[in-house]
Amino acid sequence: MDPDLIERYLQEHLTTIEAVDRAAGAVGVSRSTMYRLKANPRHIELGQLMELTRAIGMPIDETFSWLPNDFLAEERHRLGHEAQAAEASGLRMTVTPFFTVHAELPSVIDLTAVEQYEAGEWLAKRAQYHAERAKRRSLYESGRYESREIINGNLYRSVFFARKSRYAAMSEELKAQQVEALVQSLHLPHVSRRVYLGYDLPIVTWYSVNVAMLRVGEFSVQVSGPRLTKALKDVFNDYFARAELKGKRDVEAFLRDPTFT
Numbered sequence: 001m002d003p004d005l006i007e008r009y010l011q012e013h014l015t016t017i018e019a020v021d022r023a024a025g026a027v028g029v030s031r032s033t034m035y036r037l038k039a040n041p042r043h044i045e046l047g048q049l050m051e052l053t054r055a056i057g058m059p060i061d062e063t064f065s066w067l068p069n070d071f072l073a074e075e076r077h078r079l080g081h082e083a084q085a086a087e088a089s090g091l092r093m094t095v096t097p098f099f100t101v102h103a104e105l106p107s108v109i110d111l112t113a114v115e116q117y118e119a120g121e122w123l124a125k126r127a128q129y130h131a132e133r134a135k136r137r138s139l140y141e142s143g144r145y146e147s148r149e150i151i152n153g154n155l156y157r158s159v160f161f162a163r164k165s166r167y168a169a170m171s172e173e174l175k176a177q178q179v180e181a182l183v184q185s186l187h188l189p190h191v192s193r194r195v196y197l198g199y200d201l202p203i204v205t206w207y208s209v210n211v212a213m214l215r216v217g218e219f220s221v222q223v224s225g226p227r228l229t230k231a232l233k234d235v236f237n238d239y240f241a242r243a244e245l246k247g248k249r250d251v252e253a254f255l256r257d258p259t260f261t
Contacts (some may be wrong), residue, residue: 006041006049013056014038026055051216067213067220071117072125074220075132081207082136086144090208093148093236095201098160099255100149100193102140103185106130108170108178115166143190145208150239151251153197157258182255186248194243195254206233
């Protein structure tokens, strides 16, 4: 979106302290910071821009939508984009908090679902979810689209590998099986996977079919159109270039034991 249009909209709509406070609360900044952003919207981060559109109805000149907060619907949504990328022999670039879900074992999915979703809803949708994930996995392994991935190394090490949070009930044996599946997928010829060890990694996915997705809190945002998708593509490429572990040998060593990194 044009920064001049954003500035004009903010100047017209943030005319009271109450309106400024509402906008500040939406993007998680102080009142004084919101006044600075109002004066110079070029400093507004993309995630903050998304929150502003939701809080104060700021229009965007490209397609923008909040995806339903429904795990099965989002799974189908991502499958659709990956299928489109595959048809075009295209590219998907994604940041993964722990590791690529395409290599996630069904038993690990079941184990973590207990921690993430309401039990009744999960049981009702479990079979459908596994079916959709199997389609995504098959498409991924076929190599019909190129996949570039960034693993959040800190979360992989402190949550998955340490068996914390959603992985607390996972046995060491199951963890070893999951690690082996990740290593096998790493060596697929169409997969480029790196590890970023910083703490500022945004969860973004970009598809070569002119669609991108950004995780904002507990929700996912989808954007389409050249400006916003290019912005998210540039974000991914910047972190991909800055990732500390790039070679497959180094990434495999990290996956097997991240505690020495």
